[in-house]
Amino acid sequence: MSISQNELIHQNEDTYSLKGKVAIVTGGSRGIGSTIAKELAKKGANVVINYNTSKTSAYSVIEEIEFLGGSAVAFQTDVSNLDEAHSLVEETISHYGRVDILINNAGITRDRTFKKLSKHEWDDVINVNLNSIYHTTSAVINTMLEQKYGRIINISSIIGQAGGFGQTNYSAAKSGMIGFTKSLALETAKSGVTVNAICPGYIETEMAAAIPAKVMDNLLAKIPMQRLGTTSEVAEAVLFLANSSYITGQCINVNGGVYM
Numbered sequence: 001m002s003i004s005q006n007e008l009i010h011q012n013e014d015t016y017s018l019k020g021k022v023a024i025v026t027g028g029s030r031g032i033g034s035t036i037a038k039e040l041a042k043k044g045a046n047v048v049i050n051y052n053t054s055k056t057s058a059y060s061v062i063e064e065i066e067f068l069g070g071s072a073v074a075f076q077t078d079v080s081n082l083d084e085a086h087s088l089v090e091e092t093i094s095h096y097g098r099v100d101i102l103i104n105n106a107g108i109t110r111d112r113t114f115k116k117l118s119k120h121e122w123d124d125v126i127n128v129n130l131n132s133i134y135h136t137t138s139a140v141i142n143t144m145l146e147q148k149y150g151r152i153i154n155i156s157s158i159i160g161q162a163g164g165f166g167q168t169n170y171s172a173a174k175s176g177m178i179g180f181t182k183s184l185a186l187e188t189a190k191s192g193v194t195v196n197a198i199c200p201g202y203i204e205t206e207m208a209a210a211i212p213a214k215v216m217d218n219l220l221a222k223i224p225m226q227r228l229g230t231t232s233e234v235a236e237a238v239l240f241l242a243n244s245s246y247i248t249g250q251c252i253n254v255n256g257g258v259y260m
């Protein structure tokens with residue numbers, strides 16, 4: 001059966017359509033999270049941009065989304081705090097009436113070799129990267145199970161798979177996200193709620209800019225594609241998972257081949 005050009009354009013426009021869905025992006029104010037927020041909005045999702053300190057950046061993401069005809073709001077929340085994470089979800093439901101997609105993206109590093117690593121640096125990284133996903137997921141899970149639809153996407157890291165020098169705290173948190181993803185996926189699969197992780201390699205953001213130049217040169221030499229990834233390349237994987245109904249418990253590597 002042949003299809004007209006109009007139908008083809010329409011089909012292409014609808015690829016990965018998220019029209020009417022409501023998505024929360026934690027750490028949506030900057031870096032990978034802001035690109036994910038914009039790409040979800042371009043596909044028709046109503047987007048909640050969670051930020052902690054970067055209010056101005058969060059509001060400029062909203063401006064960009066609105067300029068493109070999309071809908072977004074920003075809520076300030078420290079996702080390492082259980083009560084605040086629950087308020088974020090309550091505010092989302094009171095604003096948009098539902099929640100369909102949760103992108104657990106907020107993250108920090110406090111790199112230090114283990115001998116010098118303070119308990120404070122350990123706790124901060126575990127709280128923001130790992131405990132936060134308990135906080136946000138526990139706030140959305142009942143709604144998603146009841147509506148028999150949900151997409152939970154956890155932004156882990158290559159460091160959770162391969163380890164990283166001076167990153168015991170970050171690596172433990174990011175590995176923990178992968179274990180959490182697989183276990184929760186088992187529990188929610190029959191209810192239409194998929195849970196997946198993305199493990200980015202080295203992506204061009206402020207977090208990567210903090211890597212010393214000499215370390216970066218060594219890293220680039222080890223990446224088969226010989227370049228850093230872009231935030232858009234991570235967002236592509238998010239859109240794919242947000243639209244996949246039979247993929248759950250997986251970890252998708254977006255890393256230029258540096259870890260296989």
Ligand code: NAP
Nearest residue numbers: 027030031032051052053054078079106107157203205207
């Ligand atoms: P980034 O540019 O440093 O941005 C981090 C984001 O997390 C910001 O929006 C920040 O919000 C938010 N955030 C931090 N603490 C928060 C808290 N307590 N509550 C709510 N939001 C908080 O980082 P990125 O490079 O885009 O990284 C995003 C995610 O990808 C992280 O989970 C990171 O571990 C992961 N990742 C990054 C790379 C990479 O190469 N960049 C590689 C692998 C994995 P505010 O600015 O508003 O505080």
